[in-house]
Amino acid sequence: MVNILIGWSGPTSRQLAEILREWLPTVLPYVRPWLSSEDIQKGQPWDPELTKLLEETSYSIVCVTTPRVATAPWVNFEAGAVSKFVERGRVSPLLMPWVSPSDLSSLPLGRFQCTEFTKTEVGRLLRSINAAARFDISVEGIERNLSNTWRQLKEDVGELDFSEDPRMQTDDGEDYDEEEDSDIGWPLEELEEEILGIVARFAPFEEWNRPSLSSVCDQTHDDPNRVQHHLDRLVKGNFLSEHWNTEEPTSYSITPSGREYLVDQDLL
Structure with missing residues (x-):
């Protein structure tokens, strides 16, 4: 079994963590998700058992329902412990749609790769956990499990009460619309045009020569979380294609x- 710590702070963040604890084994059967408040046996000394669990944990997901969650001392302690205790330890803040990676940029959690709560991003997180665990679950199997469970996961998360979070509403008081926010504008933002041009310079049909997030960041000299956000928007807008494997x-x-856009804008 692979231990995965799910960090939380506050009632709604905790409820989200509990949903993830039940859901994760349905897509990655070998994982054992745990919450420090729930899964330490009553009557056991807190620090020794917590330390032991942290040392045996290879991944941590932090449920960020508001930017305030990312400032919670206990959340940061747990995330830092996982990244220090385990050589291959990884941490991923899971952001609700109204929380941006830029909200975390000046915080300790901002140094970790964020995961936005979309099917594409969560799928990438699952593949990352699978690759780190070195378990033989195919990409196709992960995608199939995700597709079979994603609708129910979204419904379960959608039933949580986020009403106290003012960022769930727009400036004019309208409810936040995730689908509307994911629409990509025309013309593209300056960074998106830069990313599109970088990717276009690579051979499109040669797998060995396709750029990754790190190679794009090397050329944009921008924050990886911000670049990843715009890469995802370009994929959603059908300007880029995404390719993944476990290795x-x-x-x-x-x-x-995407190429047509660059030509029309005299960028290629």
Whole structure:
């Protein structure tokens, strides 16, 4: 079994963590998710058992329902412990749609790769856990399990009460619309055009030559979380295609629509 710590702070964040604890084994059967408040046996000394669990944990997911969660001392202690105790330990803050990676940029959790609560991003997180665990679950199997359970997961999360979070509403008081927020504008933002141009310079049909997040960041000199956000938007807008496997980082290639955009804008 692979231990996965799910960090939380506050009632709604805790409820989200409990949902994830039940859901994760349905897509990755070999994982054992745990919450420090729930899964330490009553009557056991807190610190020794917690330390033992942290040392045996290879991944941590932090449920960030508001930016305030990322400032909670206990959340940061747990995340830092996982990243220090375990050589291959990894930490991923899971952001609700109204929380941006930029909200965490000046906080300790901001140094970790964030995961936005979308099917694409959560799928990437699952593949990362699978690769780190070195278990033989195929990418196809993970995608199938995710597709079979994603609708129910979204419904369960959607039933949580986020009403106390003012960022669930827009400035005019309207409810936040995740689908509307994911729409990509025209023309593209400056960074998106830069990313599109970088990817276009790589051979589109040669797998070995497709750029990854790190190679794009090397050229943009921008924050990885911000670059990842715009890569995802370009994928959603059909300007880029996303390619992944269990052995290598996710890579990207330009689509015909992406190349057409660059030509129309005299960028290629």
